[in-house]
Amino acid sequence: MIEMKDVWKVYPNNVSAINGINITIEKGEFVYVVGPSGAGKSTFIKMMYREERPTRGDILIDKTNLSTLKEKQIPHLRRRIGVVFQDFKLLPSLTVYENVAFALEVIEENPSVIKRKVMDVLDIVRLKSKARALPDELSGGEQQRVAIARAIVNQPDVLIADEPTGNLDPDTAWEIMDILEDINHRGTTVVMATHNKDIVNTLKRRVIAIENGRVVRDQVRGEYGYEI
Template sequence: MILMEDVYKTYPNGVSALNGINVEIKQGEFVYIVGQSGAGKSTFIKLMYREEKPTSGKIVINDMELDKIKEKRVPFLRRDIGVVFQDFKLLPKLTVYENIAYALEVIEESPKSIRTRVLEVLDEVGLKNKARFLPAELSGGEQQRVSIARAIVNRPRIVIADEPTGNLDPDTSWEIMKTFEEINERGTTIIMATHSKDIVNTLKNRVIAIENGVIVRDEQRGEYGYEV
């Protein structure tokens, strides 16, 4: 469960990114975050995994109150949150297998359980035959699948995706969205910032629209609502 109450975020340069956000997202929901560039979407998302801290207000993620937890507890918060980025953020000198395994190595899983789980998620995203490849040897869509596999390898309750199809062609984007839908069907909460009108209007889910740091629309099975 995700809860934000009266959340404000002002950056040191004086830019006001969020202005009184109040929202609740239940476990298992699939939510699109939409809005024009600069509306506050990225800040909204970064607050959830403590990449940014609110200037004021209350944020609760999986029963952890983010403005009150100590820095040493942040890694425990992030174990339950998978993050998928537009530019993949894969480690270029590590193989596909190693990129995913790294997420388990940092929490000191055993080598045997790491191997089992990595091969399992590679199978889920259709890349079991690419385990020994380097990121540069993969297509953009395959790299994003690796990024998704890395995000879900810890079996997080929440997956946050920031423009995950932004660098992909339309056909590949639909394949990636199918993967996200399958993850969501297993009970994982998906929160996705996107500029894709076609995806939002075709694959109906909850839509939260942000403008000038304020939620202006929150609809179940909503529309994108902006010209592209």
């Protein structure tokens, strides 16, 4: 599903963020990406949905080469990749339903299909009863669940979660993890960058550890052994 071949990323200020990474993530895997701050995790994640472009090397998502992808092709790519951020990025003036529906409206989906898909994903994230609420009427955990619903409403092949529990209390973080596990069990590949050792060490999945822009450990059902 995801393959990186000798990928390097050097920013214009000559800071080298990624140094020759080779990695393969299979369809249906749940993978944690861990490592200390400044290790290159964010760049690693951003390159997967073409927020950043590698300086050298190839990144393939289901055989589509992101390294050579034209700008006009990026919106189509992102229909196949859902992204969840630490700070939710909800539109404050839109309801829960409207925030999720927006992802389908921009691709001009049929209104009847939009309604069905939105209510289906709100059911998955346990928020059907809050469909008419505005973001500021929700808790942080509920807002993150809306963000997850928006990310999966297009039924993406891959869900990328960048510190999705970073702003949440422990109990709420576990609620989010239950939902991400459910989404993974439905067949979506999940790649999650995190600093949360308790989650990584309890819900044991594959762990890719990055330090100084390199993969220093790639372990199936591993543990978080790195300082934040």
